[in-house]
Amino acid sequence: MTATDPLLRLDNVTRRFGGLVAVNDISFQIHSGEVKGLIGPNGAGKSTTFDLVTGVRPPSSGEVYFRGQRVTRQPAHTRSPMGMARTFQIVRLFSGLSVLENVQLGLHPKFPDGIVRSLLRLGSLSGQERASRERAMDLLAFVGLADRAGHAIDQLTLGQLRLVDIARALAADPVLLMLDEPAAGLNDAETDNLGEMLVRLRKQGLSMLLVEHDIDFIMKACDSIVVMDHGVKIADGTPAEVARNPDVIAAYFGRRAVHAAA
Amino acid sequence: MAGDTVPEAPRAPTIIPVLVILALGIVLPFLLSSGFHLRLAMLVWIYAILCMGFNLLYGYSGQISLGSPAFYAIGGYAFAMLQTMLGMGPVSAFVGSLLLVAVLSLLIGLPLLRLRTHYLAMATLAFMLVQNGVANRWINFTGGQSGVAVPPLEWGGEPIGRMGIYFVILALAAAVFILHDFLIRSHLGRAMQAIRDDETAAQALGVKVTRMKLAVLVLSAVMAAIAGVCFGITSLRVDPSLSEFHVLVSLLTIVVVGGLGTRFGPILGSIIVVLLPQLLHEFGELETVVYGLFILLFLLFLPHGLSGLLERRDWRLRRTGKKPAPAVARDLKEELP
Amino acid sequence: MLMKLSYLLLAGLTNGSVYGLIGLSLSVIYGSSRVINFAQGEFVMLGAMSAVLFMVTLALPWPLAMLAMIAVVIVAALALDYGVYRPLTKRKAAPLTIMIGTLAAAIVVYGLAFLLWGPDQKFVPPVLSLTPVRIGFLVTNTQQVSLIVIFLAFLIATWYLLYRTRFGLTVRATGVNPKVALLMGIRSERIVQFSFIFSATISGVAGMMVGPLLGGHVGMGLLLTVKGFMAAILGGLGSPFAAAAGGIAIGMMEALMAGYGTSLYAEPAIFVLILLVLIVRPYGLLGDYEAERR
Ligand SMILES: Nc1ncnc2c1ncn2[C@@H]1O[C@H](COP(=O)(O)OP(=O)(O)O)[C@@H](O)[C@H]1O
Ligand SMILES: [Mg+2]
Numbered sequence: 001m002t003a004t005d006p007l008l009r010l011d012n013v014t015r016r017f018g019g020l021v022a023v024n025d026i027s028f029q030i031h032s033g034e035v036k037g038l039i040g041p042n043g044a045g046k047s048t049t050f051d052l053v054t055g056v057r058p059p060s061s062g063e064v065y066f067r068g069q070r071v072t073r074q075p076a077h078t079r080s081p082m083g084m085a086r087t088f089q090i091v092r093l094f095s096g097l098s099v100l101e102n103v104q105l106g107l108h109p110k111f112p113d114g115i116v117r118s119l120l121r122l123g124s125l126s127g128q129e130r131a132s133r134e135r136a137m138d139l140l141a142f143v144g145l146a147d148r149a150g151h152a153i154d155q156l157t158l159g160q161l162r163l164v165d166i167a168r169a170l171a172a173d174p175v176l177l178m179l180d181e182p183a184a185g186l187n188d189a190e191t192d193n194l195g196e197m198l199v200r201l202r203k204q205g206l207s208m209l210l211v212e213h214d215i216d217f218i219m220k221a222c223d224s225i226v227v228m229d230h231g232v233k234i235a236d237g238t239p240a241e242v243a244r245n246p247d248v249i250a251a252y253f254g255r256r257a258v259h260a261a262a
Numbered sequence: 263m264a265g266d267t268v269p270e271a272p273r274a275p276t277i278i279p280v281l282v283i284l285a286l287g288i289v290l291p292f293l294l295s296s297g298f299h300l301r302l303a304m305l306v307w308i309y310a311i312l313c314m315g316f317n318l319l320y321g322y323s324g325q326i327s328l329g330s331p332a333f334y335a336i337g338g339y340a341f342a343m344l345q346t347m348l349g350m351g352p353v354s355a356f357v358g359s360l361l362l363v364a365v366l367s368l369l370i371g372l373p374l375l376r377l378r379t380h381y382l383a384m385a386t387l388a389f390m391l392v393q394n395g396v397a398n399r400w401i402n403f404t405g406g407q408s409g410v411a412v413p414p415l416e417w418g419g420e421p422i423g424r425m426g427i428y429f430v431i432l433a434l435a436a437a438v439f440i441l442h443d444f445l446i447r448s449h450l451g452r453a454m455q456a457i458r459d460d461e462t463a464a465q466a467l468g469v470k471v472t473r474m475k476l477a478v479l480v481l482s483a484v485m486a487a488i489a490g491v492c493f494g495i496t497s498l499r500v501d502p503s504l505s506e507f508h509v510l511v512s513l514l515t516i517v518v519v520g521g522l523g524t525r526f527g528p529i530l531g532s533i534i535v536v537l538l539p540q541l542l543h544e545f546g547e548l549e550t551v552v553y554g555l556f557i558l559l560f561l562l563f564l565p566h567g568l569s570g571l572l573e574r575r576d577w578r579l580r581r582t583g584k585k586p587a588p589a590v591a592r593d594l595k596e597e598l599p
Numbered sequence: 600m601l602m603k604l605s606y607l608l609l610a611g612l613t614n615g616s617v618y619g620l621i622g623l624s625l626s627v628i629y630g631s632s633r634v635i636n637f638a639q640g641e642f643v644m645l646g647a648m649s650a651v652l653f654m655v656t657l658a659l660p661w662p663l664a665m666l667a668m669i670a671v672v673i674v675a676a677l678a679l680d681y682g683v684y685r686p687l688t689k690r691k692a693a694p695l696t697i698m699i700g701t702l703a704a705a706i707v708v709y710g711l712a713f714l715l716w717g718p719d720q721k722f723v724p725p726v727l728s729l730t731p732v733r734i735g736f737l738v739t740n741t742q743q744v745s746l747i748v749i750f751l752a753f754l755i756a757t758w759y760l761l762y763r764t765r766f767g768l769t770v771r772a773t774g775v776n777p778k779v780a781l782l783m784g785i786r787s788e789r790i791v792q793f794s795f796i797f798s799a800t801i802s803g804v805a806g807m808m809v810g811p812l813l814g815g816h817v818g819m820g821l822l823l824t825v826k827g828f829m830a831a832i833l834g835g836l837g838s839p840f841a842a843a844a845g846g847i848a849i850g851m852m853e854a855l856m857a858g859y860g861t862s863l864y865a866e867p868a869i870f871v872l873i874l875l876v877l878i879v880r881p882y883g884l885l886g887d888y889e890a891e892r893r
Contacts, residue, residue: 373875373878374874377877379694380635380694381877384635384828384832385874385877387821388828388870391821391825391866392866395867396867507818511706514699514703518699549710550709551706551707551710551711552710553706553710554703554704554708555703555707557703558682558683561696561703562690565690565692565696
């Protein structure tokens with residue numbers, strides 16, 4: 001990978017569900033250190049794009065490159081060791097595990113792989129387990145949930161669950177963090193808190209791909225924004241450029257708003 | 263609870279209870295007066311071995327193989343036939359039967375584990391019925407109804423006595439038990455539970471879901487085969503009854519009553535399922551109905567079984583009185599466009 | 600030569616009709632509730648054994664016996680619904696737990712039937728006649744023919760119900776997404792209950808009709824559940840008709856392999872075949888709408 005190569009590159013990625021084209025010929029790039037927003041009305045294909053990038057489902061056509069490597073058809077579990085981490089729009093924590101253990105699972109790729117290999121490294125395992133617990137505690141402290149470590153998942157509020165999900169994604173030390181509507185369902189205070197957290201992460205040089213409906217939030221948080229509608233990319237640029245784009249205004253407020261603005 | 267910075271995880275590394283149980287296993291035969299009681303004790307360990315494999319696969323990983331009785335039977339048959347037909351010694355026959363079962367379960371698991379879990383359940387059940395049919399009807403090879411004799415274990419030219427057999431079984435059970443416990447308490451157990459709760463999320467975190475499921479399936483089949491070998495060396499005969507429906511019923515009763523996805527559920531359940539019919543003499547014909555009802559009632563009212571009542575679940579105990587978040591309403595809101 | 604083949608095909612068609620009916624029943628329940636019902640074969644067993652109870656023990660005429668048999672399986676279906684399905688879904692049990700619940704129900708039904716009828720094979724009286732009838736060079740009997748006719752009739756009835764009525768639309772909607780269906784004012788509990796009753800009736804009738812041909816015993820249910828399920832995965836669990844077609848295919852293969860080889864190979868061979876099919880077409884030969892949703 002050369003210095004100019006983007007961190008993530010989508011080349012003409014398409015995904016069909018039966019007759020429906022959920023993602024239609026999408027291309028964009030994220031550079032190292034960049035925070036990219038991905039916005040669009042409901043059903044625009046944002047979450048599906050996430051799935052295609054993270055390998056949850058394969059694209060019908062097109063290619064995905066991550067850190068200069070083609071990952072289009074690599075299974076999903078290969079992404080985390082490469083430095084890609086994500087959250088899901090509908091929080092998908094493991095209900096049978098404690099909050100702490102959920103975060104620890106983010107460290108799974110650092111543990112020995114498989115039953116035999118684990119048995120061979122029996123000696124170092126308990127030390128590694130302790131280290132992973134400390135790291136998970138640090139991450140919980142970072143998102144402000146240290147006091148919830150021992151709780152069961154069903155005892156947390158939605159806002160707290162989203163933070164646990166983010167802590168879990170951060171556990172693997174990703175270079176690219178992908179958040180699918182992290183502020184959905186949060187109250188104003190929680191949203192502000194989340195915004196501050198993202199600013200801190202951004203300062204640490206973490207690249208991000210953010211899906212969000214809260215326009216103010218996205219305008220503040222992102223270096224650049226991709227706008228999708230009905231599976232198609234309709235704009236790609238800085239927040240200011242995107243805000244002036246008539247197609248975007250049309251997609252969000254309908255045609256009449258464009259005429260009114262013109 | 264606010265004081266400690268790093269809470270003890272449920273995977274707290276203490277093997278002590280396991281060692282205590284095994285120590286009890288060592289003194290047990292000296293407390294039992296009759297050979298019949300010793301035989302029951304052996305049966306408890308055999309069922310415990312069988313069910314620990316099932317527990318790892320279903321209780322922890324959420325994958326269900328109803329074919330365990332078939333692997334149990336095949337393990338026993340292979341152990342007997344490798345000795346009688348190929349003239350192998352007991353140790354190589356033991357290793358050979360485990361390898362055979364490992365390969366078989368791999369061949370079945372590869373196509374099935376990619377699918378939704380009920381495919382695995384039904385297909386493995388079909389496998390059990392096929393295996394049982396072959397054992398019953400391919401008389402020239404399997405001896406049909408009467409099965410195959412298992413050569414008695416010998417030590418220095420002398421057959422090993424009952425007590426010796428007990429300790430052979432205990433040693434195998436100890437190996438399985440310790441491995442079971444190690445897996446549950448390690449990061450692998452955590453990954454297994456993650457697979458059970460949400461495969462997609464587990465995969466996104468770097469868990470090799472398919473490989474893990476396959477590994478646990480093979481491991482559980484091998485554990486079943488070990489149990490089958492143990493059955494063979496205690497009964498000196500293996501026959502089609504090893505993979506009959508009632509074995510599956512006992513297996514399910516043990517894991518559900520003992521506690522699915524718990525450390526000591528398989529052992530607790532085995533003790534109950536082996537002893538209960540002895541205590542209730544009137545049981546006889548009612549046994550099947552009672553077991554079925556047991557399974558139902560436990561699924562409904564004690565989904566973690568008896569073990570769930572006893573086991574200390576650190577983080578479960580930390581529950582505050584707060585009402586859980588209204589999960590369903592939340593899902594609804596988010597799934598709708 | 601031709602006679603043997605046609606005889607085998609007819610036998611395959613008969614057994615295949617039973618497997619197909621069970622596959623169809625499984626698929627109807629799966630379609631509305633996403634549950635694999637392990638007790639499906641027990642409905643067939645109850646159908647056959649009720650025929651013994653009502654027609655032999657109580658000496659009722661067959662139409663009455665059939666109504667009584669349907670009452671028995673409906674009671675069993677309601678017990679499954681209220682005793683297993685609803686309480687487990689209310690506790691948010693995982694689909695596999697519910698499946699184990701239906702297996703437990705199957706165990707209970709088997710155990711009770713065992714107490715009532717014992718382990719021996721029972722003669723199940725034919726509703727129609729078992730006297731041989733010649734159609735061209737085919738030798739058959741009205742019982743056998745009526746089984747095939749009933750298979751076709753239920754197939755058409757299911758199709759009509761699912762695809763030509765408003766009610767069928769709600770059934771299908773419930774299967775796709777119970778929560779959304781609920782928001783549309785569809786009571787998914789009702790739908791699931793209906794699917795239990797409907798499929799129990801189908802399976803019960805199948806049991807009463809096939810009993811005289813196969814013989815009835817209390818342990819017959821499990822094997823039939825598995826055969827029905829194999830039919831459903833061979834054809835495609837997502838569609839009742841694909842599942843029914845899978846049943847015919849399995850019945851035919853079984854008969855042909857038993858006729859030209861030995862029945863010893865038939866079961867293992869079919870099992871391996873299904874594994875192979877699943878490798879090539881994970882959602883069955885005729886597909887599965889679930890595949891589309893992935
Ligand atoms: N698994 C699936 N099967 C069929 N259609 C799907 C599936 N997932 C998403 N879709 C459809 O694809 C389109 C895009 O969905 P999604 O990516 O979730 O949009 P967004 O996240 O932008 O709201 C929608 O029309 C949705 O109904
Ligand atoms: Mg979305």
